[in-house]
Amino acid sequence: MxxxxxxxxxxxxxxxxxxxxxxxxxxxxxxxxxxxxxxxxxxxxxxxxxxxxxxxxxxxxxxxxxxxxxxxxxxxxxxxxxxxxxxxxxxxxxxxxxxxxxxxxxxxxxxxxxxxxxxxNHPWQIRNGEYKPAQLAAALRVGFLVPETIITMDPAEARQFCTERPAVYKPLWNTPYRDATDKAQQVWVRDVYPADLTDAVAACPHLFQTKIEKVFDVRLTAVGTKLFAVRITGPELDWRRRQDLLTYEPIGVPDAVAASVAAYLAETGLVFGAFDFAVDAAGTWYFLECNPSGQWAWLPTEITMPIAHAIADELESPQ
Structure with missing residues (x-):
């Protein structure tokens, strides 16, 4: 045909x-x-x-x-x-x-x-947008609040950072990893303490970040100018770890955050972005990352379908 x-x-x-x-x-x-x-x-x-x-x-x-x-x-x-x-x-x-x-x-x-x-998105913008250091730099330029972060291969720098504040570790890339028995492992975001840090930090860059005492997380999916934000509440520091225990609720986007999202997309050349935020008891939204190829279809149907229609609109009638 x-x-x-x-x-x-x-x-x-x-x-x-x-x-x-x-x-x-x-x-x-x-x-x-x-x-x-x-x-x-x-x-x-x-x-x-x-x-x-x-x-x-x-x-x-x-x-x-x-x-x-x-x-x-x-x-x-x-x-x-x-x-x-x-x-x-x-x-x-x-x-x-x-x-x-x-x-x-x-x-x-x-x-x-x-x-x-x-x-x-364009593949070159996807690749550029997948670098976490580039995400953090762009987030600061467009006015997002970003937790204090260090990326280092220096064990002394890492220990000092984690001594001065409650901190978490997160991988710079979701690299496939298998243990000695060839069992697949997932590296989750987790609490980290100075005593945890050995000289093995020198093997590769490690990202440590101030721990936000969050009340809930937000996944904000942006499709062009359309924003779809969901409040995610669960017991884990890394909410992906126990998705069976999560609750979801649509949430409004503060004007300042919406403006920064639009500026971020313009700065990075992205049309679609899956943004993650941590929100504290004062209602402050802290930027964590933006995945240019992020998933969204795992959300409840009443949240998923508006996103799906927005993507279909963007593909059918490009702006």
């Missing part, structure tokens, strides 16, 4: 992405043409991608088993969570490494440079 209708939406994500499924059902109901592909997998399994550049301009085509998409006729790209690029399984180590890097720079470069497409 050739999809020659103008203005298709290209969705780049893995096949198990249930969050994308929610929005795709809405787009299907609206009869918006959609092509979904996981380039890191599908281009080794029947799909193909070709781009041409010359004096006549730029053109290209993405072919899947069911679609043929003219890359000049992509109205929007939803860059969700595609599988990392790699080489064919039958390639050896060096060949696979070479092929994977060519996929990253070639396929990634083509799909990030579609001439008329609106990106939600």
């Amino acid at each position: 050739t999809d020659d209708r103008p203005g298709a939406v290209l969705v780049l994500t893995n096949s198990l992405d249930a969050t994308a499924d929610v929005v795709l059902r809405i787009l299907a109901e609206r009869r918006v043409p959609v092509v979904r592909v996981d380039p890191g997998v599908d281009l080794h399994n029947g799909a193909s991608l070709t781009a041409r550049y010359g004096n006549s301009g730029q053109r290209g085509v993405l072919v899947t088993p069911t679609r043929e998409l003219d890359l000049q006729h992509v109205r929007a790209v939803w860059w969700r969570r595609p599988t990392a690029y790699g080489g064919l399984s039958e390639l050896n180590g060096q060949e696979a490494k070479f092929a994977g890097s060519q996929m990253f720079w070639g396929v990634g470069g083509i799909l990030a440079s579609l001439p008329r497409a609106h990106y939600l």
Whole structure:
């Protein structure tokens, strides 16, 4: 089947992405043409991608088993969570490494440079926005309140910081980790004390942050100018740890926070952002982080569906 209708939406994500499924059902109901592909997998399994550049301009085509998409006729790209690029399984180590890097720079470069497409979000902005130090720097520039934070490989600096205040540790990236028995482990945000800190701090950068005596957390999902904030109440310091014990309630966004969210998106070039805040007994919102590819479909339906419709609006009618 050739999809020659103008203005298709290209969705780049893995096949198990249930969050994308929610929005795709809405787009299907609206009869918006959609092509979904996981380039890191599908281009080794029947799909193909070709781009041409010359004096006549730029053109290209993405072919899947069911679609043929003219890359000049992509109205929007939803860059969700595609599988990392790699080489064919039958390639050896060096060949696979070479092929994977060519996929990253070639396929990634083509799909990030579609001439008329609106990106939600652009992959280069996603990558830039995933660095926690960059998030903290941007948050300060746009007026968010940020807990005192140190990122260091110096054990003495870390001990001094954690001696001067109640502190927590959080990883700079959610790196897959397995213990000695090959069991998957999750590194949670947790309390940290000077006695916990050994010279092993010198092995890599560690992020320590003043512990906010929070009453609740807020997950604020921003889709363009639309904001969806949810109060999250639970017993754990890191609320992700026991999601079965959480309660959710929609909450209004203070004007100052809303203004800083808009400024943050403008500064970072993001259209979508999942912001996390800690709120203390005085009602003060402290910025913790912003995930440019954050999840939201795990929230209750009455919260999830307005977000899904807002994303569908952004993809269907790019601003």
